[in-house]
Amino acid sequence: MKKNQKRYVIIFIVIIAILSIVIILINNKSKIEAKAKSVGFSSAVPVKVATVEKVKLDNSLTYVGTTYPNAEVPIISETQGKILNLFFDIGDYVTKGRLLVQTDTVLKYANYLNAQAAFDKAKADLQRYEKLYSGKSVNDAQLDQAKFAFKSAEAQLIIAKKQLMDTRIYAPVSGVITSRNIEAGTVISPGFSIGNIVDISNIKIKVNVAEKDVYQLSLNQKVIIETDVFDKKFEGHIKSINSKADEAHTYSVEIMMKNDQKYNLKAGMFAKIYFQINSDSTLVIPREALVGSVKSPQVYVVLGDSLAVLRNIVINRESDKFFGVAQGLNIGEKIVINGQINLKNNSKIYVQ
Known part of the structure; x- marks a missing residue:
């Protein structure tokens, strides 16, 4: 009886050992498979x-250009004399025809009076000779001489009047004064540069466009303009496209826009240009x-x-x-x- 019990115990122990080994093997297999799967997953990026x-x-082209005034006109003296009065300063806005400078008029006015007197005399002489000629009291040569004297006096009067008018120098265009080269008392002569006026009622913007893009542009094509100064979009159009490239193989394109009275652009600013192409x-x-x-x-x-x-x-x-x-x-x-x-x-x- 005791032998049988001992045998059963041994068999039970063996069975337990076998089951333990099987469980361990199964568990190891699962770990190996999981590890293999993990290794395979980690190799993927x-x-x-x-x-x-x-x-x-929106098929648009973007370029950066520089603003320029619509016109920049020098104020040039056409007379010789001393400046008596100045009526402008740098930064002033002046309208076309405004008086800017007054020079000495004494000599010019005297010449004008002398020319006027000579003209009046020549005119009276011509009228008298014409009456005498009709009465055959003077010959053709005398009448022709009177006519020549009248024409010469008339020309001298025109010159004297122009010289007197030139003692006053007026603004040639409307715009902003950007320079002044004189002071009261300065003696000037014909051709002397008094200063400069820029017209910024319209603004020109010049950009250099690459050769691959220039063929997509056309005259009067609308453009959008932005600056770093104002948070606003401006409208303009293409005024000209240069037919000849520069050394960098770019083509000069000129944009024209009307200057905004509220958001007034100045010359010399950077501007970003958007050329709108078909979408x-x-x-x-x-x-x-x-x-x-x-x-x-x-x-x-x-x-x-x-x-x-x-x-x-x-x-x-x-x-x-x-x-x-x-x-x-x-x-x-x-x-x-x-x-x-x-x-x-x-x-x-x-x-x-």
Whole structure:
């Protein structure tokens, strides 16, 4: 009896040992499989993706130019004499015809009076000779001489009157005084530069446009203008397009805009010009999707859910946030936008 009990105990112990071994083996197998699965998952690169879309973009060109006055006119003296009075200063706005300078008139006025007297005498002499000629009291030569004297006196009067008028110097155009080269008491002569006036009722903006873009522009084409000074958009139009490129192979384009009385632009400011071209639909990708340079662009395209394939593309335009794609992608394809630094062609991935 005791022998049988001992045998049962041994058998029980053996069974327990076998079961323990089986349980341990099963547990180890699960751990190995989990570890293998974990190792396989960790070999895939985590990435973020975006979908290729077709959107309508404003096909605009942006350039930076410089503002210029509509006209810049020098104030030139046509007389000789001492300046008695000045009626302008730098920064003043003057209208066309406003008196700016008064010079000494004494000699010019005396010459004018002398010329006027000579003219009056020559006129009276001519009238007298014409009456005498009708009565045949003078001959043709005497009458011709009287006519010549009258014409000469008339010319001298015109010159004297012009010289007297030139003692007053007026604004040649409406605008802002930007320079003044004289003071009261200065002696000036004909051709002396008194100062400068700029007309900024209209503003010209000059920009240099690349040869690849200039053919998309046309005369009178509308443009949008922005500056760093005012939070406002201005409108203008293309006034001229140079037919000859400069040494940098750019073409000078001149924009004209009416100056705003409230937001008054000045000459010499930077201006951003937006040339609006026809809008159209195109495939776009986020800028962060690009691998390489714009000249040799590539992107990683997601195949299935776990493979990234490097593909060449052709870019036809760009903006602050997007690239337009002409070739290499199809609408709806998924591309990698984050994690490319850890990828190579045919890398395994998983999308975060």
